[in-house]
Amino acid sequence: MIRTLCFLVLLSSTTAWGRVSLWSEGRNGTGGGSGDRCTCDAFLPSSTFPIKDLVVVEQTAVEISHKLEMEMGKLEEYETKLTVYAEKIIKLTAEIEIMEKNPDDYNDADMEDMKVEIKQMEALIKELQISVSSSIAIFESLRVQITAMVETLNKLEKTYDKNLVLVTRREYIKVQIQLEECERRHQELFNPNIGSCAHTGISRVSKPIVSHLNAHLSSDHKFGGWGKDSKPIPDRETMYWFSGSTGASIGDIRFYTNYKNLILRNHFQHHVLHSSWTGTGNNFIIRDNTLYYQDSSPFGLAKLNFTTMKYESRVIPSASALFSYTNSPGQNFDFASDETGLWVTYASEESNGLMIIAKIDEPSFGVVEEWMTSVYKPGVSNAFMVCGILYAVRTIDMHTEEIFYKYDTNTKQESYVSVPFERFQDKFSNLDYNPTDQKLYMYNDGYYVNYHLWFNHTATVAPPTLLM
Template identity: 75%
Template sequence: MISTLYFFALLSSAMAWGHVGLWKERSARNETEDGSGDRCACDAFLPGSTFPLRDLVVVEQTAVEIYHKLELELGKLENYETKLTEYSEKIIKLTVEVEKIEKNPDAYNEADKDEIKVKIKQVEALAKELQLSIRSSTTIFRSLRVQVTAMEETLTRLEKTYDKNVVLATRREYIKVQMQLEECERRHQELFNPNIGSCAHTGIIKVGKPVVSHLNAHLNAGYKFGGWGRDSKPVPDRESMYWYSGYTSSSIVDIRFYTNYNSLILRNHFQHHNLHSGWYGTGNNFIIRDNTLYYQINSPFGLAKLNFTTMRYESRVIAKASTRFSYANSPNQNFDFAADETGLWVTYATAESSGRMVIAKINEPSFGVEEEWQTSVFKPGVNNAFMVCGVLYAVRTVDIQTDEIFYKYDTRTRQESYISVPFVRFQEKYSNLDYNPTDQKLYMYNDGYYVNYHLWFNHTTKATVAPPYRRT
């Protein structure tokens, strides 16, 4: 028989960790061991193991340390911005002085030329110093990303095994750190990635690990259909804006806008538009471009756009496009909108093409098709596709954890090829995968979660910067 003191000690322990519900009365009547006497009996279902408080404390301490490091790195980034501005001004002035000397060398003596040489060497030294600082920050961000990932794994393990409410406070600290790290990485990339917006490469060579931001704004894993991301051609003052739309089916019923990444994570939207009667869409390969939603409609079957600045709605029908062919894992994805460095695109399949994907270039002002390209890839065998620098990339499943970019079609050269660029999925299925040229990332809506991937390109002097798209 359990002693009274020990019994209440166990009960107190269970209550402290939220396990009061694990205690239940065996009988509503008194009974003895032989069934006729006077004894109250209870069954006690105690946790199988002690809550690992040490793990939670370590995560909290790590969160504090990382947050302080990120505060320091943000300060460095601000300093980098100032230095970049100063160095740019010095380089411009030096360029002007050198041009003057080249045009009229006889007007300058050797002392003048030596002075210019000294200034050039000074700027070179400053540039090297800044380059070393940038590399140092990059190394720190990679290290912190590893720590943050480990924190996420620990918290997820604790939430699966123990009461989520116990872990909630630490989870908030983790989210705070994650947002700060994302902000640092974003600013670092925007400052020091000269290739953003450039097509001076020969294609994708690597996809980064999945960066999982959060469960959707509805906090509902049942919202498996939808999309999220950034505006591919943001209007002024909305460069940092994010958007999200999700639902339990492939219908598009509303959309939310967030001023920045922090607001997205905190689910604090500044605009919420319901696509009321007449504006409903379907499929999940919609995008936001120039503060305009481009998406698929079924009545009539075709393309639609809704400008959120003017609230003007337009639709177009592509007669050859078929409702029979969708992506492998998602229904009703007959039209797939995409945006890249060269403009706006849409892909679909036709009965005439026997289900093979067709690429179409969209004229944004007129919302008409400018030109089409026929590919040889069968759409129902593809999970999703996206455009980068006028090149279509198609994705398929490799195994339960891996997808791969397996096919590309270059609209400039009309050449297609099979490639293999694997990447890891966070969850089993995804309904939306789009490239954004403003940060060169892939945005995936993965079974209700916001996920993104960094892309690496094969930069080469043989490739040229893609000019604005021109019909040929």
């Protein structure tokens, strides 16, 4: 009876977050009348579970989901308006051309009617521009909220009961996917210039979009990279890849069918590189289902085709292992992919550390042409290619990077620019541009981070004549 009562007391005293040891009869199991009393050793946590934080996260997820549903509805309206506006612009353009060819057939009243139609069209387009700007601001605001959510969830999951947090994490993943879909639809509608090089360069970089801590869920895996295939094979257009390590090397790589599975850390392939194929540095990329990276031995270029599992390597005799990016050891070869093909940059002793751009022929894996720049590689934090133009990045302060230099291989012209953008954490080991979505992908102290890019376009899809 005493044992039963003791057990019931233990059950009633145990919280959802604490544990109680097995009950015992007596202090030491000896006589002295102690057998009529039980002693219980309770081990409770030093702090209670912050359920309020979890409730706030859940409420935030519901609010964000509701906002995203509203934005998706707006995007459908935008799509309809764009179709109508495009038809009106085509009709107006045709009428103006007829009037220009036969001016004598029209009087002042006809001209005034046409001016009114143009003004009305301008007002409609301005209204749409304001709506689009409002949506972009909402997306950025939601990104900030989601970033705060995942930080709270990571903290709770690491410190407290993982099973309890898992339900809320599912809500977070659902919201993340909704936002990705919303942004994709927005991009399709309002960025028809993807794949086009009809621009004069980068004009702006978005705030950092933080996706998740790496697949190892460890901030110790500071070295690595992530992103999408820059020239995806059929049925792998939505695929993401990741490789991370505690050191500046690459020994394996994971593939995810889509963004959802990247967030869930649910890979469909995990390739461990053969010991003779492992590489150094972190500026590797995936292009045409092929990994391009820096070879360890011999020092040079390497590629591994995951379709055929064929490995190849090449040596550039003049390339030096003495010159790497600031704060990034072993980054001697930096692969890049853009709208025009495959590239690699490096420095040599003959160039005194100045960066050299090399165009790579993909089938032969040979260097087609080279360009010498005047930027010193050890003074650069990273670099990438867009439309045949090299963009070099440097660190300004603890939170800010700056695109400060560009070299156009098409014209052999170089210039200094200033396009600042924000880092998420202190240091990053990988920064690459992907032409399929015009984003920068950064691996920043163990976190997946990406940025939207804006360009100074010299040509647009719709006639610009009616815009003020």
